Amino acid sequence: MNHSKAVVVFSGGQDSTTCLFWALERFGEVEAVTFDYGQRHKLEVEVAAAIAKEQNVRHHVIEMSLLGQLAPNALTRDDIAIEQQEGSLPTTFVDGRNLLFLSFAAILAKQIGARHIVTGVCETDFSGYPDCRDVFIKSLGVTLHLAMDYPFVIETPLMWLNKAQTWELADRLGVLEFVRQRTLTCYNGIVADGCGNCPACTLRRNGLNEFLIKQGREGASR
Template sequence: MNDFKQEDALVLFSGGQDSTTCLYWAKKQFRNVQTLCFSYGQRHSQEVENARRIAQMAGVPFRVIDTSVISQLAPNSLTDASIKMDEEKPADSYPNTFVPGRNMLFLTFAAAIAYAQDIRHLVTGVSEADYSGYPDCRDTFIHSLNASLNLAMDKHFLIHTPLMWRNKKEVWRLSDELGVFDLVRNETLTCYNGIIADGCGHCPACKLRNKGLQEYLEVRG
């Protein structure tokens, strides 16, 4: 792995399991780390406040920007509480928790902010190994967008995806290796219904998180 100890990074941060694990991964890889959170009209404001709290615990700068225009672009159950959330992925389409364009817009906003601060490293918690079928979590998308951002801003950004090939069991293992297993387990908010830690237990995010946790605990002992 390249040595980036003399460089800074910007972490796309929601205060959930994945982004919190990425935050602590980044703290070991880079000189200074900042966090960027997005208020995009999600079902619960707790996400932003919990992200702010965890960033404070981690001792890193926190910034939140308003991207609520996303909630006006395409119907989905994460930004429209009137839509009943899919608990399973439909056989012939994406789950209605998919927010079209979200990761592309988040990374574009992050790159613009990083550009202004002469930061070239962006860190995001997307994963192709264990996800809900979202096309904007795929490795090929990240590489494509990385190239587009570099061309658009004439800067050599590097988008880091430390979780890309890790399933949730392996994400739990990584948090343990980083020394933050208990923090991630007890303080993060992954649940789409806004419940910290183990969450509601039945939304897609909770199902993935808790399945991976049980699998990891079985081998952790």
């Protein structure tokens, strides 16, 4: 472990919670930041706060409801269905979300003397989201450094992992069951294994099944 400081962009979901434990293993001091952008399920913020408290991680919540107003999407609007038409982005994509989240996380990081910003973005299972691509992260890292004259490092431990490999990482960190039982990934706001039907639940369950079968364990239900 080194003794530098990190800020984790933290939603309380599978990916960001795995990243939180990854950061806790690697950095001397870790803080988490959650963004309240008007998402339909406020439980997301509550789950993140509960996990951070249990892990004795200082937790910041930043209000960003303007994002939901500027970029209507299925995660903030009940009247927009969760769907993806061929050749277009899913309705769960929020324009500018990672750009804004990481920019605000960087501002926070500089104020508290943290160089490292940890995010769970992933180009392998990214549903076509352009702001989950490695090229975007590298570009933003340069921009943030230039904007604030501060040596940020954006850490992306999941960038080249599929969901099965993300579960494998959680297992290596000794938190697979914690991540499975305590996190909220479901687009319908159901903790743990979720509704089982939405795209997020399907991706999560398929990845878990693939990992468990590879390990010779029993597969996930549903």
